[in-house]
Amino acid sequence: MNIKKILNITLFFVLGMLTALLTFILVHFYTRSTYETLSEANTKQLQLISQKTDAMITSAETIARLLYQDESILGTILSSDLTGQNISSVNAGIDLLYTKYYSAFQQFGLSFDIVCLGENGFRYSSCGYTEKDFERLSSFSWYRKQRAYGNASYSVTNFVPSPKSGGNTYCYAIVRNVYQVSGDFAGAIIVFVDENTLSSIYSDSIRPDSTIHLLNEYSTVVSSNDKSKIGITPKSTPDYLFVRSSNPYDIYTNNYGVKCFCVKYTSTVTGWTIFEQIPLDSIMQPVRKIIYLIIAIVIGFYLLVLFVFSIITRSISRPIHAICEEMEHSISRNFAHLKIKTQLAEIKRIGDSYNHLCDAINVLIKDVQSAEKQANDAKFNFLKAQINPHFLYNTLFSIKCMVEMGNQKHASKMLTLLIALLQNSVSSNRSMNTLLEETAILRKYVQLQNLRYDNRIQFHTNLPEECMQLTVPRFLIQPLIENVFLHAVPLGNDRIELFIEFQPDGGKLLVHVCDTGIGFTQPELEDILAQPSASASSHIGLSNIQNRVQLLYGPEYGLSASCDSHFHTIVTLTLPLQKGGAKELVPNTDC
Template sequence: MASRFIKRIKEYTGELKFKLYSAFGIMLVLIALSTATAVLLAVKQVIIVQVGQSRIDVLKQISERSNIIKNNLITVINLYKYNTDLVRYLSQTEAGNVQKNVFELDEKRKNFDVVFKDIGFEYDIVIQGENGFVYSSYKEGSYDFESLKTQLWYKKSYDEQGDMSFVSYKNGFIREKEKATYVFGGFSKIKDASGNVLGTILISVDENVLESLYAGFETQGNVYIFDKKGNVVSSRDKSILGKNMIGAENFRKLYGNGSSHIIKKLGKYYFLSNCYDSQTGWTIVEEIPCEIMFSVLINMTGYLAVSMVVFLFTAAFISYRQAKSISEPIASLCQSMKRVSSGEFICVQEENACNEVLALGKSFNSMSGKIKELLEDIRNNEKEKRKSEMDFLRAQINPHFLYNTLFSIQCMAELNKNEQAVKMIKAFIALLRKTLSTDRDLIPLREELENTKSYLELERIRYSNIMDYEIEVSTELESCQVPALILQPIVENAIFHGLEAKDSGGLIVLEVLKDGEDLLINISDDGKGMNIRRLKEVRARINLDEDEARKSIGLVNVSGRIKINFGKEYGLTIDSEENIGTCVSVRLPIIKGTEYEDTYSG
């Protein structure tokens, strides 16, 4: 009973579906880890929303305090600009008692200061009259009124049609101060009852007063305030005071109003919160480094990362074992298929594979055996067919060669050139002894060149030594295997169609070269040559298919034999120029020894 149970378990665990179920389980683990990551991201988003809202509330409180400063500025400006004594001082057209006027203004300022110091508001005042009267809360003679008038912001504020404007600038008009400070001020024109401009009043507060708005709030980042034009009027980072950051409108387009975002600046990430105050036109911004804001979350992420690594290693180990047990048999089967496709027929034997793969292996073995038998039959048939074709083509060459040679001897006899005819017959007998005794498809190049040389000697005798020839070949190439009787028809063609048409005889050069992995044999003559039309016709003939080549002799026959043996990338190419000569190139693969039998006969 126990053995049957164990057998059943083995069969079940050996099935592919069990392995798929195991892999699915691993996927569930990965999904669980992904869910944990998603939860962590969700918690991060909650932190962003909650912290963002709390920081915006803080910025709104700062905004409310900034309104108090602005209202105080407005109050102080109105106290002075509507003061009848000040209007009187600025209305005087003749030089009066300036010292008395300044003294009276000092007394009024002291009274006003008592009230505003009680609410913690300290300010400085600068008055300039059109009649030349000037006054400032600074030490007498220490303020540069003329330089103030040259400032661009001063001119723009003076030209504005509104009753009052607010500016931030670098207060560098106090001669005794070594370093200018940034201030925020209210600017207004002083007019008489008729609306005529009598002068200007500038009430300013130090930037530190603005900084005090947010100094009391706990923050681990930087808080800064910029006006409508993008100029920073206050910041904990004093290096950016007065710099132009971004206009309020553009800032709201990018980051909205009363919202929070994570931004990247100078290679670091910051949590940016902002609040726009429509009363002052200021935008209050807080930037907290994300590494500080998410420090707790980063620690949690670290713990989670460690847990995930443990889970991943465990899952990877299980996945590896399962994938290995599934993939190895299939990979082995694929390798067997590749070996079969390359001609190596083997049987697949997989003992540890799942049941489905074992069944597939058995089917593959059966198929492989049948393919092997079919290929053997096809190979034998092709071998017989190729042998028959080669024998047929060679059978065409020999009669053609015999006819032309005997015809040449006949011509000698008819011309009573008996001595030359005897020499030709002796050379012809020697040539026949070599060619007819060769029954191989391939012979060494050395033998083929000797046969061709014998034939050239025959023709030189026939043409009374007015025809000459040269054979150039390196010793290392003489052992290469080439088809028998492929050069003699080409040489014969060069003589009869090239040199014979030329009354003065000529020269035939046979050159053997190595061209990469190929053997290149060039047979050239300085005979009559061919015109373009005739050259095209000859080229078309040597490119006939195998069936047409069987019906032809000469060059076409040689080209057909080469292509049957080695493929269409080999064969003959012809170049010719009329009255210059012709060159026939034979391209063959380089074959050493019995290499042909292994590569081409099988």
């Protein structure tokens, strides 16, 4: 793929993303603006409906207050001596008041009924209540509860059934309780407002496909064009959250799976909320045409810009293609400098940078050749270090002494072990051994040294089964064992315990080399590691081990020293956990 294609593809995607983003912003802005405009218009409409509802509720409260202030009604409810003549006279007077108030408040569209209920047996109803209806009314929980609380005035929005419609129409009630001077309950004056009266306020002013709910301050539906919702609190969580929130409008899916545009208005007089749901599809149908036009304009602009930029990329790709050909020729001429022939400053800068790179590559090639030589030298030194000349000299000298003393069997065993160690040193090109292989080699080394030192070393290992196939660099642990024989064994005739433990710790492998010889502490180890390798010969290879491990794995790995009540020296080698194959070896735990 050439740079022209890359530029074109990049441009295609970048412009595509920018176009999509621009389209999204425009559509989102226009849609949001439409929602806000619609919300503002509908809120004003709901405000007018709410004001009419407030006027109607206030009117009903005024009627209840006027009836409560009427002396004939109040006196009749409070009277303890009622006659049929008195009751008929009072009923006729209430009928006149009902007719008067009904005519006066009809201008607000208010239709209502009056019910008077006295403990002395007085009964009045403008809606044809029977004695059974009065008993039913007095048995309602809200009636009994407010009577027990001693409330003088309250409203009921849990919809007392009205006999006029056979008990199917719900009502809003204003109640005035009457009490004796002694504080005993005497009766109640109730003004009922039919739910159809409330729904007539908004029925002619809303969209035919919208749903409207009138909710009281407890979010209970007082009136709705969906009669199945009257008397209940919205069960849909989005509905309830929207009614209780401060958002003027919202968009969500209702209980019927229809995505709706919802708007509300809360009255400051009654605290009631009028809540309208409009199917979003009916709102978005005219809006979609404008959105499609916006998308078409943006796409046309995108195609025009893409065409212009394709011409620009072509003018950029030509000189770049030319300089690439020059670079290919330069590589074939051992990174010779470019001869730049262009007027573009950027292309000249690329050429100059390439010429500097050629100089750096030539220097790097020389450095690599030098590094290869050093690596070969280091490999040779490493191979020489695998066979400790001092160890070979002492071992061969010991074998010579055994032969001269006539202990051919002892000498033969020492030769066998030495041959096995030397064979392991030179017979494999692998740089790693499994722990199972490494412990077998260490065991042979300790056996050979024990033959020299009259079995004064008690050797033990603890190699868990799950660690047997873990790998470590070859000849990494043996110098730690050599130091025990170099520093601990020649100092006395006591038997020395040598213990090697392999312990996995998270992603690390801890190799503990413990002995009961002379003590060796962490500060001493740090002093040795701080010295040049040549001056650290008194402790064989510790600096080499430290440098080798940290070069391979990093500064968090390497050697540390400690001790406990039993082992005077515990040298811990920290390595990463590594796995690899191994040949079958049968480990011994004691020597």
